[in-house]
Amino acid sequence: MKALSMNVLAAVARAPRADFSLETATIENPRDDEVLVRILGVGLCHTDLVARDQFIPIALPAILGHEGSGVVEQVGAGVTKVRPGDRVVMSFSSCGHCARCEERLPSYCQSFPVLNYSGRRADGTSGLSIGGEPVSANFFGQSSFASHALTFERNLVKIDDPEAPIELLGPLGCGFQTGAGGVMRSLACPAGSSLAVFGGGPVGLAAVMAAVVQGCATIILVEPIAERRALALDLGATHVIDPAAGDVVTAIRAIRPDGVEFAFETSGRVHVVESALASLGSHGLLGLVGVPPNPQDALAINLASAITYGHRIHGIIEGDSDLDTFIPELVALYKAGRFPIDRLIKTFPLSEINAAVAAQHRGEVVKAVLVP
Template sequence: MDIMAAIAREAHGDFSVETVQIETPRPNEVRVRIAGVGLCHTDLVARDQFIPIPLPAVLGHEGAGIVEAIGSAVTKVQVGDAVVIGFSSCGHCARCDEHLPSYCRDFPMLNYTGARPDGSSGLSLGEQRLSASFFGQSSFASHALAHERNVVRVDAQGIALETLGPLACGLQTGAGAVMRSMACPPGSSIAIFGGGPVGLAAVMAAVIRACATIILVEPIASRRAMALELGATHVIDPASGPASEDISAAIRAILPDGVDFALETSGRETVVEAALASLASHAMLGLVGVPPRPESSIAINLASVITYGHRIIGIVEGDSDLDSFIPELLALHRAGRFPFDRLIATFPLAEINAAVVAQHEGGCIKAVLLP
């Protein structure tokens, strides 16, 4: 059937909203009518070919909506269910068996290639094949196809369904990094580098985990103010100093021994170095930020890492198991402990390019597109 979708046609170019065709769900697929879809930095790095998905492509991977049709073998959801659409995983590799599907053996193939596992696409524009199945959904559209494994049925009563999509990636990444990947204990200290949706979700999660000192490093004043409102104990403007050494010095002015945990969300090499320089003995640095280039790297002093027992971990999707963690975050939201809706500004899908600019320039924290 015909649907509306935002198409990425060239790296660094504008999206174009056009009428495209979507297939009928296959046996294990569902078709979701999208109520809202978050705009994530990962969508933009895919458009710009850091993730080399073939263009033209329909991106979008933070969808929420209503199940409109199901394949013949689907048992997890029914037509009419409200769902959040998360990332794809195989369900039978070693990591999936450990309830760590974000580290699925087949994660890159299932989420980044622009096709189903058999190489087909569920979207087309006339006779032209479009790359689809981005993170198993391609939800920059009025409707999306997803495998039943990566949809999560949610109770949206009393909550605006269109705001729930960001739970599928950005929000669960930041929250899960603190609550699951690093499992920050009560009384610990954490420095969070970057006050976008991931960083501010981490701030909220650090409050939930009863961290004693929560420091946000962020250049945009409105995001520092939001962090304080959400429970950060300190904020630092990195623009006030000329080098990464000044950031670590500012953190050590608060905690002379350094922080127990650091979460880096920007992917910038100098910021990662500042985060490393801010660590206390036996502290942990979690990395979630997409670097500016595939070859981005930093130099690490091995003697220092060994001497102080520093731990550095990469984090994908906050170690989330979709079916348990998304409902957990929703329960925390209902209890007033994870007020992620305060971060969200909505835009019509037709204004996706304006939303990209607003989010990049700090005019909003988290853009959600409404088909």
């Protein structure tokens, strides 16, 4: 008979803006609708940090992490999608039956906040505890800053290719999926089009690579870190702009006098969003994915200008991804050398999560992946 629970190693957020602590937690066996995954790699995402810092008000202490990948160890009695031994990428939770889920737009699930941010299952339980006390878990339906995670069938994408480096694929579940999907699905940039990407972090550079896949003719990256600008050119950007060198809108219009057809903003900073909007040409489309530093941040729009030029703004969650089709598409692009995510990744042991956070904050690492 299997044990009812087991001990796992987890990185725990106990206070806003404080270091994570490595602790032993107890994880339950999967319920009928759950899957236990042994984590082989988990991306460190800005969203994990804003949750720790309470922009997302998940109760602390919490086990975060939402870009996990690994191997299925146990499945509940009602699970049919995967079985023990399957290699999987984990992504966000969705209900599967609301109007948006039925449209194959699960990232706009009407229950998305409750399912992904509450830190609890639907019945209010956690599934993880420390010292006998429940802790917030179930973050994005996984909480993968740990050696093992409980998740659900809808969160999982089975990776059939035995040669795909499963330990590096977790960020396809959020950051890389957001950047790539933003360009390939949300904006659906056609071949020959022009795109300006604001921010050269993992989401922005994934957008650059996706723009190359789409065949965009002009791909502009606006990014203050020189090494990231150089990397973007290597990945296929046609132009890069240092925002410290002068007015960004002027620089973009020197490249495209009529403005760009598409802009993709990843920083969430109001003044950058304003520059992105001002860089658009007639009937241009701006995609927003950046989490703002302040929940009250708002954008002022000149209504006459928006109407005159037909400018459009599209808020984007998870790149409008339909997990079971889009993540395998990205894996295939990676294997074909067209979406080289390994060039953005540096791995750290899970025990060095705080060093990874610091390195990513300093801009020394584009994407940290933690390996338990």
